[in-house]
Amino acid sequence: MTTFLRSFLALLFAGAALSKLRHQEEFVGVVRNFRLMPEALAAPVAAVLPWLELAVAAGLLVDPALPYAAAGASGLLMLFAIAMAINVARGRKAIDCGCFRTGYKQALSWFLVLRNVVLAGGGLVLLGLVDASRAATWADIATGVFAASVAMLLYITFGLLGGVAATARNNAHLA
Secondary structure: OHHHHHHHHHHHHHHHHHHHHHOOHHHHHHHHOOOOHHHHHHHHHHHHHOOOOOHHHHOOOOOOHHHHHHHHHHHHHHHHHHHHHHHHOOOOOOOOOOOOOOOOOEEEOOHHHHHHHHHHHHHHHHHHHHHOOOOOOOOHHHHHHHHHHHHHHOOOHHHHHHHHHHHHHHHHOOO
16 A cells, blocks of 8 residues: 555645646646636646655655655645635536646536545555554555556546536637
């Protein structure tokens, strides 16, 4: 379980960070569109956030950094959930969540808020398992990494399907 959570969260944060770094200008617009900070802070936050996510991803894979990275992962995911919840409560659901830059905009929803809360809970579970876990065998590591990879593919697939559905709904309204 520990290897699965570590691997899944590391893949999640690394994938999110790399997609934001590849589409930096677009991500600045996403941060700005949340309207949760002064305009002047949007670009610096958008510049720092992917590097913070990469640091969390790397920390999840290094034993001495694991407790800090698990806490950081949970904290960031809760911060994202709160930012989404504020905008959903404001009725601002049509904005992109900014999770992954796939070309499809994933509109905000209470489901995405819940998803981030559940993912943050995974980080807290991992934090609780750090001291209780036994040394992982190669079989544990291989199984955990494989399961996390499959889970990540499913996660990205469902995100893409949600984006495709939202695009189809928007196009139907325009027609």
